[in-house]
Amino acid sequence: MTVAPLDALPLHVLRRRSSTKWRSYPEDVIPMFVAETDFALAPPITDALRAAVEIGDTGYTPPRPGVADAFVGFAGRRWGWEIDPARVRWTGDVMMGVVELLRAAVAPGARVVVTPPVYPPFFDTVREAGVVVEEVPLEDTGSGWRLDLPGIDAALRSGARAVLLCNPHNPTGTAHSASDLAELARIAARHAAVVISDEIHGPLTRPDIAFTPFLTASPDAAEVGFAVTSASKTFNLAGLKxxxxxxxxxxxxEVLRGLPWEVEWRTGLFGALAHNAAFSPASDDWLDRLLARLDENRALLVDLVASHLPRARFRVPDAGFLAWLDVSAYGWGDDPAVTVRRDARVALHHGPYFGPQGVGHVRLNFGCGPDLLREAIERIGRLAAR
Ligand SMILES: Cc1ncc(COP(=O)(O)O)c(C=O)c1O
Structure with a gap:
């Protein structure tokens, strides 16, 4: 059965939003930088939040807000991943979880592997946790990106204590293969290192591609790993925490249980209510429709880039709504997002923020309606044709 792709909200409605995406630039700029999406909420989320607003249910998050059970149900349904709810705790957002786990599981001052180009806050988060970034860039295989497993092995052998994995990877959209993840786990186990896997983009993996939650990759992975994830990217709930x-x-x-209670207190009550609704079976249809929309947008983006930006290099991502574009052929400098925003009036994310591999690159958010996507690429195309 084919699924009807989700429609985006009209632009005049989106312009009334008060979030970062819509309030960072003037109205003539199409915002495609930060990872927010342009769809109405899944109806079960709207219902849960509306009911809470109606009765002023805006106090503290309760001791057992239900998110562990809700996620366990979701992971089982969507990926066949069986999780003991006693092994789940919650917090305000993914990066808070990563910081707290690094603090709890890795000694201060230790080196932690990150794999650029990667989500820029990874660098700051590692520093915030009192540990040190060690970069082992993704490998460009010519047809895709892969973890540099020998490079990670060397880093851990020489004393790095942890790997902060992005699975699927932002910005490349790579869903790491089960075999690479198992090999990463084997390497980490050999060096008694920890792997913290940020899986926020996992639910957004294309239906034709397998997403492997790191902890399911092998018995070693379960031993060495933590996963941190959220419904916030998929269901656009980032502000709810x-x-x-x-x-x-x-x-x-045991490490999780040892985290201070304050870590859980940072969870927003609306975040918990929205997560329970997002992870419930009642939101599965909405998610399937979102995935159908992203499939269509990905195909559209391929066509648009071929017609309007033929010298750009772009690989179709396995997951998510972010596209990593090498536009260095156009001579827009090391950080092309600056020129594109100024002269094409499209706000893209800055490639160099993702690491030195991002020079000449931009990251584009296609979690929008097809018309806006078309308009944005046409604008950038006109700049390219000048
Ligand atoms: C890989 C990755 N991790 C974490 C986040 C942010 O998550 P949170 O707001 O829950 O910290 C993002 C946001 O785009 C992301 O792409």
Whole structure:
């Protein structure tokens, strides 16, 4: 059965939003930088939040807000991943979870591997946790990106204590293969290192591609790993503040249990209510429709780039609504997003923020309606044709 793709909200409605995407630039700029999406909420989320607003249900998040059970149900349904709810805790957002896990599981001052080009806050988050970034860039295989497993092995052998994995990867959209993840786990186990896997883009993996939650990749992965994830990217809930942390082993469950209660208190009540609704079976149809929209947009983007930006290099992502474009052929400098925003009036994310590999690159958010996507690429195309 084919699924009807989700429609985006009309532009005049989106312009009334008060979030970062819509309030950072003037109205003549099409915002495609930050990872927010342009759809109405899944109806079960709207219902849950509306009911809470109606009765002024805006106090503290309760001790057992239900998000662990909700995520366990979602992971089982969508990926066949069976999780013991006792191995799940929650917090305000994914990056808070990553910081707290790094603090709890890695000694201060230790080196932590990150794999650029990567989501810019990874660099700051590692520093915030009192540990040190060690870069082991993704490998460009000529047809895609892969973890540089020998490079990670060398880093861990020489003393790095952890890997902050992005699975699927932002900005390239790479859903790491089960075999690479199992090999990463084997390497980490050999060096007694920890892997913290940020899986926020996992639910957005294309229906024709398998997403492997890191903790399911192998028995080693369950031993060495933590996962941190959230419904916030998929269901556009970033402002509501909720994420979950999952331990794969008894020893790591002990680490999770040892986190201060304050870590859970940072969870927003609306975040928890929205997550319970997002992860419930009642939102599955909406998610399937979102995935259908992203499939259509991906295909449209391929056509648009071929017609309007033929010298750009772009690989179709396995997951998510972000496209990583190498536009260095157009001579827009090291950070082309600056020129594109100024002269084409489209706000893209700055490639160099993702690491030195991002020079000459931009990241484009296609979690929008097809008309806006077309308009944005046509604008950039006109700049390219000048
Ligand atoms: C890989 C990755 N991790 C984390 C985040 C942010 O998540 P949160 O707002 O829950 O910290 C994003 C946002 O785009 C992301 O792409």
């Amino acid at each position: 909720c994420a979950v942390m999952v331990a794969g082993s008894d020893a790591h469950a």
